[in-house]
Amino acid sequence: MGLLPYINAHALDEDYAEAARQRAGSGQPPRRRIGRYGAAMLAVFALLTITAAVQTSRDSSSDEQERQALIKQVKDAKTLVDRENNQVISLQTENRRLQQQFLASNSDSLGLLGEVSLLGLRSGLSPATGPGVEVVADDAAGAKSDRNRVLDTDLQKLVNGLWQAGAEAISINGERLTTLSSIRHAGSAITVNYVSLRRPYRILAVGNRQTLPSRFADSTSGQAWLDLQQEVGLRFSMHTESSMNLPGSDVPQLRYVEAGDKKDSTGKGPT
């Protein structure tokens, strides 16, 4: 007999039949009424069921409360992070202002001020203004696959070519490139400074506008982009501008900082 038919056939405990047989055998009258013990057992059964139901509903409501509490914690933490980020930015701005004020007030350190502003320009922390070229790069018309689209490596080549050609400051769609910027794919979009960009990619490069285009065209990246234009149809245009304003990058993500040794006048050591 299979397991399921067996369970079906023996659904009723055989003890009931057995007990009835024994009673009949010993001549006692059959006991059909539900007695005190049976009623007590039924009370236990009802208690058990109610307890399980109460427990389940209590658990689900406490689960929901926990979930809400967690959501609230996450939101609070996010607000806190936002607020502290804003504080960092304002403190940095203040710091820069005080630094310039301090250096400008001291005639000995005027050279230092120039160095600081040059470094700020080069590292992308301070805004840059000046003549340069504007490059607009875009996917091929009616692009269907990644083959006809601008990839992160293409933008990297383009930017490296511009640096090579003597650009002093570069921004892509308003995102200033710093020494710590990355250009990479995240999902289907290209991100620069962890900000997703949308095509067309408008690259501003401050530099000598007479030499930038020709030097770029001579570089390997310029050649590569010429190939890209001809082979897969990427759109590319470059024209000069007499004045452009590039924003500064907000917060440099300092990864490793150590207090400098004051005796170390050579300027080496970890920064």
Next chain:
Amino acid sequence: MIAIIGLVVGIVVGLIIKPDVPIGLEPYLPIAVVAALDAVFGALRAFLDGLFDDKVFVVSFISNVFIASLIVFLGDKLGVGAQLSTGVVVVLGIRIFANVAAIRRHIFHA
């Protein structure tokens, strides 16, 4: 009559004191309820068959609840608690359906 009084008393007591189940016993409570349900339907069928016996009911109720919880407890210890509780629920479920079918035949003669 006394059976209904028993049920009502159990429900009222449960609703009033709302007993707190120890956290360790909590996973076994649903299985215990299913096992108890099986015993109760078995008893109802025996009652309608004219075979009901108080002692058998008490023993079958307690042993059902105990064995079902024990199987799930063992399963938890062996790491197959979920599968074993599924097995217990399936077997008890089939028994409950079979008993309810017999009860239905008794009441509606169909």
